[in-house]
Amino acid sequence: MTAPTIGSLRVNGATLHYEVRGQGPLLLLIPGGTGGASSFDNIADDLAAEYTVATYDPRGMSRSTLDDPEAEQRVSEHADDAFRILELLSPGEPARVFGASSGGIVAVHLLTAHPEHVACVVAHEPPLVEVLPDASEHRVLIARVKETFRTQGLMPAVAVFAAGLKKDSDTTEPEAKIKLPPQAAARAEQTMANLPYFVGRIVPSFMSYAPDIQRLEAHVDRLVLACGEDSRGELPYRPAAFLAERLGTELQHFPGGHTGLTTHPAEFGELLLKALRA
Numbered sequence: 001m002t003a004p005t006i007g008s009l010r011v012n013g014a015t016l017h018y019e020v021r022g023q024g025p026l027l028l029l030i031p032g033g034t035g036g037a038s039s040f041d042n043i044a045d046d047l048a049a050e051y052t053v054a055t056y057d058p059r060g061m062s063r064s065t066l067d068d069p070e071a072e073q074r075v076s077e078h079a080d081d082a083f084r085i086l087e088l089l090s091p092g093e094p095a096r097v098f099g100a101s102s103g104g105i106v107a108v109h110l111l112t113a114h115p116e117h118v119a120c121v122v123a124h125e126p127p128l129v130e131v132l133p134d135a136s137e138h139r140v141l142i143a144r145v146k147e148t149f150r151t152q153g154l155m156p157a158v159a160v161f162a163a164g165l166k167k168d169s170d171t172t173e174p175e176a177k178i179k180l181p182p183q184a185a186a187r188a189e190q191t192m193a194n195l196p197y198f199v200g201r202i203v204p205s206f207m208s209y210a211p212d213i214q215r216l217e218a219h220v221d222r223l224v225l226a227c228g229e230d231s232r233g234e235l236p237y238r239p240a241a242f243l244a245e246r247l248g249t250e251l252q253h254f255p256g257g258h259t260g261l262t263t264h265p266a267e268f269g270e271l272l273l274k275a276l277r278a
Helices: 037-047 075-089 102-113 135-151 154-165 182-186 188-206 213-218 237-247 265-277
Strands: 005-011 014-021 026-030 052-056 095-100 118-124 223-228 252-254
Touching: 005 075, 014 037, 014 075, 026 037, 026 075, 026 102, 037 052, 037 265, 052 075, 075 095, 075 102, 095 102, 095 265, 102 118, 102 188, 102 213, 118 265, 135 154, 135 188, 154 188, 213 237, 223 237, 252 265
Parallel strands: 026 052, 026 095, 095 118, 118 223, 223 252
Antiparallel strands: 005 014, 014 052
């Protein structure tokens, strides 16, 4: 694995840790969940053969520190962070952007807020549940997660959240389905350290976010919506599928499920390159 060039960027209310590899047009990778820049380690070198690949720890995660650790988190501010990185690393030239899960939500907002700076967005299973016809049910889930976190603590809240994401008929624990590669297992400590912030701040805010459908329609030629082959029927799959149909664009399928980037990195990276070239 090629060692990246590491930098820090001062933004409103935070200092971002970012990493850069390769050369060519800029490709910004926005991590989701509790992941940071290191969540792309298994695909970054392959992508860097064609692109200048930049990724970062989102504000409040890992090495990206908040001025106020108690600050509320907003999708728009996270998208502005991504925009500041684009301005820094690709001034005057539109960049390609990939976002996974909650990072996909950031990428979608970035496209609607700064379309002139974005050549293409690939959003993999962004949990934009507010676009769904049954959005009210998912608001109940988020309220339950918040209340459980407040009254019972982290792991009970995680259990409520995980149960709400699965297929109705699926009673298998996710950990029993896949064996994580060694690099992913080694990140477990960082993942656990980020989990309280993710559950307490990111989940309620990001899953309450409603995208501007009209602005997405205006820029649909630059938007690729993607899902995992194994995610069909799960909550994170449904918003991208719904939006693809609503916007009249083809839904792309990537290997694995919601975490296909981790479980199938080589195949995932290959399909991402194809999507970016299209």
